[in-house]
Amino acid sequence: MTIHSVARETIARLQATASLNATLAWSEEAITRQAAELDATPAGPLSGMAIAIKDNIVTKDLPTTCASRILEGYVSPFEATAVTRLRTAGALLACKANLDEFAMGSSTEHSAYGRVLHPLDPERVPGGSSGGSAALVAAGVVPAALGSETGGSVRQPAAFCGVVGIKPGYGRVSRSGLVAFGSSLDCISPFGATVDDAARVLAAMSGADPLDATTHALPPLELADARTDLKGLTIGLPREYFPADLDPGIRAGCDRAIAALRDLGAHVREVSLPNTGAAVPAYYIVNPAEAAANLARYDGVRYGVRHVGPEGDLRALYRATRGRGFGAEVRRRILVGTFALSAGYADRYYARAQAARRMVAADFAQAFADGIDLLFTPTTPTPAFRAGEKLDDPVQMYLADVFVCPSSLAGVPAMSQPIGRSEGLPLGGQLIAPHLGEATMIAAARLLEAALDPVAEVR
Numbered sequence: 001m002t003i004h005s006v007a008r009e010t011i012a013r014l015q016a017t018a019s020l021n022a023t024l025a026w027s028e029e030a031i032t033r034q035a036a037e038l039d040a041t042p043a044g045p046l047s048g049m050a051i052a053i054k055d056n057i058v059t060k061d062l063p064t065t066c067a068s069r070i071l072e073g074y075v076s077p078f079e080a081t082a083v084t085r086l087r088t089a090g091a092l093l094a095c096k097a098n099l100d101e102f103a104m105g106s107s108t109e110h111s112a113y114g115r116v117l118h119p120l121d122p123e124r125v126p127g128g129s130s131g132g133s134a135a136l137v138a139a140g141v142v143p144a145a146l147g148s149e150t151g152g153s154v155r156q157p158a159a160f161c162g163v164v165g166i167k168p169g170y171g172r173v174s175r176s177g178l179v180a181f182g183s184s185l186d187c188i189s190p191f192g193a194t195v196d197d198a199a200r201v202l203a204a205m206s207g208a209d210p211l212d213a214t215t216h217a218l219p220p221l222e223l224a225d226a227r228t229d230l231k232g233l234t235i236g237l238p239r240e241y242f243p244a245d246l247d248p249g250i251r252a253g254c255d256r257a258i259a260a261l262r263d264l265g266a267h268v269r270e271v272s273l274p275n276t277g278a279a280v281p282a283y284y285i286v287n288p289a290e291a292a293a294n295l296a297r298y299d300g301v302r303y304g305v306r307h308v309g310p311e312g313d314l315r316a317l318y319r320a321t322r323g324r325g326f327g328a329e330v331r332r333r334i335l336v337g338t339f340a341l342s343a344g345y346a347d348r349y350y351a352r353a354q355a356a357r358r359m360v361a362a363d364f365a366q367a368f369a370d371g372i373d374l375l376f377t378p379t380t381p382t383p384a385f386r387a388g389e390k391l392d393d394p395v396q397m398y399l400a401d402v403f404v405c406p407s408s409l410a411g412v413p414a415m416s417q418p419i420g421r422s423e424g425l426p427l428g429g430q431l432i433a434p435h436l437g438e439a440t441m442i443a444a445a446r447l448l449e450a451a452l453d454p455v456a457e458v459r
């Protein structure tokens with residue numbers, strides 16, 4: 001199949017799924033032009049793969065808005081390293097995908113450009129913040145997409161939409177060109193229709209980058225682990241991730257996946273990560289603190305939209321631009337973050353959250369030191385919830401992240417894959433690996449994928 005025909009089909013599918021509101025920008029001209037260029041160059045590892053890009057990752061052809069009014073129409077003068085690497089590998093950039101404003105949220109309801117619909121049930125949310133990317137893969141528009149993870153924003157929507165989402169370890173993929181949110185947490189992360197689709201995208205964009213000093217000084221990830229069973233691997237089930245009130249569908253899906261892991265030869269045993277309960281509270285201090293610092297740059301002078309206030313001075317410019325440009329959740333994070341960092345409160349909130357973060361990371365380190373190779377958990381406490389259900393209660397929205405936040409705080413690799421459905425809604429299972437353990441995690445995920453019918457009703 002020529003890239004030209006891939007381009008034509010992608011355009012038709014983007015048009016046919018417009019009602020999902022999953023894209024913020026795409027152009028027929030840009031897709032067709034790329035296809036012509038790709039058809040004239042030698043094939044690369046991602047040739048023929050159309051990829052959607054979350055709109056907080058900068059591209060030169062299309063605007064980057066972060067789904068915020070404050071960046072309406074903004075076009076970056078440079079391209080993210082990850083995007084350049086995907087293009088070089090032969091991928092076709094299909095579109096920019098909708099998200100929660102500045103990647104803050106778990107439902108993609110916080111986009112200034114309207115919510116994204118769940119492809120299987122328009123009343124429900126696709127998860128977030130990378131909900132547009134997840135929905136585009138789930139709807140079959142593209143086989144893969146880029147999202148970003150700060151605290152679960154790829155794994156959680158992957159679980160809700162029934163696709164694969166891989167958060168690499170912190171430092172595996174360059175953050176250059178990813179609009180900064182929580183800098184000590186942010187990871188560009190791929191979605192795929194299958195484990196293989198997501199893993200190939202991850203491999204192509206991974207590796208050291210002089211433009212991001214926090215990347216590991218390592219070559220691109222090699223997916224060399226050609227395991228045919230899981231013999232010799234010990235998989236831990238952290239009891240804190242299987243609470244008594246876990247959704248019965250999620251529990252049934254996990255039970256089936258755990259049985260499959262055993263059948264594949266893995267030794268499965270219960271473990272404890274005792275500080276898990278501290279992760280969401282710690283995350284929702286560390287994250288707003290970093291977000292408040294990062295968002296200080298949107299001042300009406302340097303980027304995007306500018307509103308001059310009534311007094312006409314600099315303060316009025318800041319106030320008018322930021323007041324009109326930022327949505328409610330962004331303001332909430334700036335207020336919480338600024339408070340948590342302010343003199344007199346920093347020790348009480350920020351320092352304690354950092355201490356809790358270290359304890360959460362130490363739990364993982366201890367489990368992996370005690371002979372655990374991988375952890376298996378549910379990705380989310382419930383399947384996709386209804387639009388509007390958590391919008392007025394930020395704490396309930398934050399608690400949608402209970403099972404994905406801890407590994408983000410620890411910086412270790414983790415991924416979600418479909419493990420069945422309950423009442424028609426997809427269920428996600430999560431594997432978590434030690435630092436630099438991506439290849440083993442992906443190899444195990446591939447085997448689990450082959451062993452399970454991902455759309456079977458489990459209850």
Ligand code: GLN
Pocket residue numbers: 103104105106128129148149150151152153154181287401
């Ligand atoms: N739900 C989390 C938050 O709102 C996840 C964000 C993310 O990973 N980008 O912060």
